[in-house]
Amino acid sequence: TPLSQIRNFSIIAHIDHGKSTLADRLIQRTGGLAEREMSAQVLDNMDIEKERGITIKAQTVRLQWKGHVLNLMDTPGHVDFAYEVSRSLAACEGALLVVDAAQGVEAQTLANVYQSIEHDHEILPVINKIDLPAAEPEKVRTEIEDVIGIDASHAVLASAKSGIGIDEILDAIVERIPAPTGDADAPLKAMLVDSWYDPYLGVVILVRVMEGTLKKGQQIKFMQAGTTHLIDRVGCFRPKIEQLTDLGPGEIGFITAQIKDVAQARVGDTLTDAKRPAAEPLEGFKEVQPVVFCGLFPVDANDFEKLRESISKLRLNDASFSFEMETSAALGFGFRCGFLGLLHLEIIQERLTREYDLDLITTAPSVVYKIELTHGGGQIDLHNPADMPDPNRIETIAEPWIEATIYVPDEYLGSILKLCQDRRGIQKNLTYVGGRAQATYELPLNEVVFDFYDRLKSLSKGYASFDYHQIGYREGDLVKMGILVNEEPVDALSMIVHRATAEVRGRGMVERLKELIPRHLFKIPIQAAIGGKVIARETISAMRKDVTAKCYGGDATRKRKLLDKQKKGKAKMREYGSVSIPQEAFIAALRMG
């Protein structure tokens, strides 16, 4: 395809503003799929992939529109995957900015738009959901101009759901987004945008060719990884797979090269010709590192092997999470896993539970602390609170900090500022735009990983949005807080906390555990302690009667139900010495009040 007829674009949108629906519409309108194949969202759904042989993880689709080739690059919409987003954006010349006509601009959108602007993108605003009764397209148009500072006079008013404005969007892409540039005869430089494991094709690599040409049968070199591979397939997704002979400059497509492990195909790497390599790799390569760690243990110790297999399978498709075996006195065998963020953790945990049918205990998520040992003992990275060295061996502890941007309607600002304050936040900036405030805070990451996002959402009735990036390590007065149930330490619940907030956190934990742990036939003390010093304590009083006693012997069905429920509950309990702790308690206890 001649460069002048190529357009590469991504879609920027806040969650739920309609990105997937719009993408599906564009595919449908340009003939990628027939109406009957559009019953469910194409770019979003994993099961459809297998059923129809179309690929979904391929976050790019090649569209044909009025003699032009339009490559739609879908991007993950969450802060945890910011680096992937940045590479997808680097593969494009423009972006559709989808804003919900009833919700307006949100912080997540803002962060992505600024990133897009940094990549010199032409941004086409699309005001979506104009069919909604609460839609205020003109207000949103002004907001886009005021808040983001781009011209929105050409914004397309659309309804992805009802199919309004779709042709206008496609025309605008052709007219307004610049064609890519690049020299077909230069040494090959292609960017690795994404990779995933396909059971039939092996590792599939999504690339954007910058210079030169990528051909089937070519020997290529990954400039960052230093490995060479023979390309055995070249193609694109429409969204069905279509094989091609080559990909020229400006083009987006996929290759396979008999690669077994996604870890070898890292996002941001540069592919070049092994025989005629480029002098320099592309800029912007970064090795993504997990930032949040937790232990995953099977509730039933017999499931350990199954957990190992399931985790290994998931890892085949996701090189950004790490795992290694871990043993805990109380929980037995499990894995210490590292994730890009809490959402990433939840996705993996959810897939293990749902797709692999595993009951899991997740230990308190922790960030990585850097500990300087006394007497020149060197520095260690602490991933697990259980491995915290003795306090008198510690010279200093440093924790990772983030800069967060929060965007919230004025009426909720007070409670959000208080939340940031409670989490040791340092305010850097506060501005108001059209009834909304934008607050910038520096916060310790460990105060954010537990439930900050949930709290933010509930305090603002869902209106606040949040985005962050890491800004490095800072020393802090950090201590390990342990939890004792019936005098026994429960490793899974121990965490690193700041001394100033330890008591509040400890009290909150024991209070919630009191609610979460069922009564037993004996009294159970629950304590939070730092070193040997107890900082909070609650007691679960002993159960006085049989659990069915309150049924007054009358209703047999109810009685049976109750017993069934108890039996079922038992399967998901974990024994600690003589105390049973329900599975939910582990996560629930970590949520701060």
Ligand code: GTP
């Ligand atoms: P994530 O996949 O969660 O990032 O969301 P998304 O931005 O891809 O949004 P999605 O396309 O899944 O749409 C979110 C919801 O909005 C769905 O329930 C859609 O049916 C609905 N929706 C999308 N576009 C429109 C529209 O134009 N009008 C109306 N009324 N609803 C829409």
